[in-house]
Amino acid sequence: MVNGTRGRVRPDTGLRSSTEGVRTLLGDPKRAVIRMSLPLIIAMGVQTLYNLADAVWVSGLGSDALSGVGFFFPMSFMIMALAAGIGIGGGAAISRRIGGRDEAGADNVALHMLLLMVMVSLVITVPAFFLSSRLFEMMGAGDALHEAVSYGRVMFLGTFLVFFPVIGQSVLRAEGDTKRAMVAMIAGSLLNVVLDPVLIYLPPFKMGVAGAAWASLVSMLLTSLLLFYWLFLRKDTFIRLHPSRFIPSLKVVRDIMGVGLPASLQQMSISLNMMIMVLLVVKVGGTDGIAVFSSGWRVTSFAIIPVMGIAAALTSIAAAAYGAKAYHKLRRSLEVGIKMALVIEMAFSLIAFFFAEPLSLLFTWSEGSAHLADDLVVFFRITSLMHFSAAFGMLSSAVFQAIGKGFNSLVVTLLRTVLLTAGFSYLLSVTLGLGLPGIWFGIMLGNLTGAAIGYGWLMAYLRGLGRKGLRTAESTS
Secondary structure (H helix, E strand, O other), X not given: OOHHHOOOOOOOOOOOOOOHHHHHHHOOHHHHHXXXXXXXXXXXXXXXXXXXXXXXHHHOOOHHHHHHHHHHHHHHHHHHHHHHHHHHHHHHHHHHHHHOOOHHHHHHHHHHHXXXXXXXXXXXXXXXXXXXXXXXXXXXXXXXXXXXXXXXXXXXXXXXXXXXXXXXXXXXXXXOOHHHHHHHHHHHHHHHHHHHHHHHHOOOOOOOHHHHHXXXXXXXXXXXXXXXXXXXXXXXXXXXXXXXXXXXXXXXXHHHHHHHHHHHHHHHHHHHHHHHHHHHHHHHHHHHHHHHXXXXXXXXXXXXXXXXXXXXXXXXXXXXXXXXXXXXXXXXXXXXXXXXXXXXXXXXXXXXXXXXXXXXXXXXXXXXXXXXXXXXXXXXXXXXXXXXXXXXXXXXXHHHHHOOOHHHHHHHHHHHHHHHHHHXXXXXXXXXXXXXXXXXXXXXXXXXXXXXHHHHHHHHHHHHHHHHHHHHHHHHO
């Protein structure tokens, strides 16, 4: 919308702004879920392909380069988890205030997000940059120490550029604008794909593994500049990021981190689960087992991207409905999101089950990996039975985050990933002696059980909200 629309009060929303995103956010739940989630699904798909291309270019530098980047991965995951936590917690708080017609409060939350972003990025950047050599040495980088430090120092230096795109996109999503969030994500990803071979291999740069890091930072800079332009210069967003709107408040910080900290821990718990599963797979199936697990999981991760996009959109939509005390719209948005995710994931399940053999050829076309084909087929067919569970598990977590119950979301994730998945996998593979198929069955059962518990818990909570809303309506009638 043009600047002239700012400050107007619209009869359909009662808010100062007539942005399309806000009208979508507060409008029909079905339309909101579809319109907001599709751009996010596209953007996340492009980012996944970029990550794959990035790994391909680095692999050309040899095993030490791959190891060096690999040693930075835990640090990268922690940084992204912290950024995502602030983004999720702050975004949900903004949407709740938009739903509650609290424009000044929404602005103030966004400004607190930016302040937290600056503080956390500085706390990470300074010590990590200067102690990176010692850090990677303690992690056991060994022969890959030089490569790890070369890559890590550049990435630590650009911590702010990791944070800002996440926070900026979260602000846009919180006000219903997922299209520009999509454009920013795709623009940065495509630039990275172009810059990787140039900075890694071609003169006058030919920077090796450090070139991959600089390519990532330059692409993040482009994303950041686009977001900065939309949020601070063009000023056609609902949120007004002006220092005069900032009112320091510990209550706002608690509101953000009450969801943000559990969300960060959720991300880290997923990483912990992967570490546990890797150790278990090595114990049961050796290095061949790891090859099957890592290859198969790439397909599984790609399959749940649509659910991730729907969950990100649903967080904002449900938060706005909760802020407006429109609990019927909250439930409706969840129903629409689950139906949409189920249709998509059932399609992926059928593909993975009936086309398991062609899928396995993606990773076993060479003579050296052909012997893994049968095991990969087994992996795809067993895990295909769990794809639809993501619709219930991930969307339940998203709604808990939307209504400010970040701890509930964390408990559900810990139960599913650390306790149930790892527990079932150990029981079936080691205790009952089923080997690798036992692990794949354990992953499937853990996800199914965890999703059912999370969804049941959410439904019980929403029924309570429904009764509360009914009592409020009766008392005011």
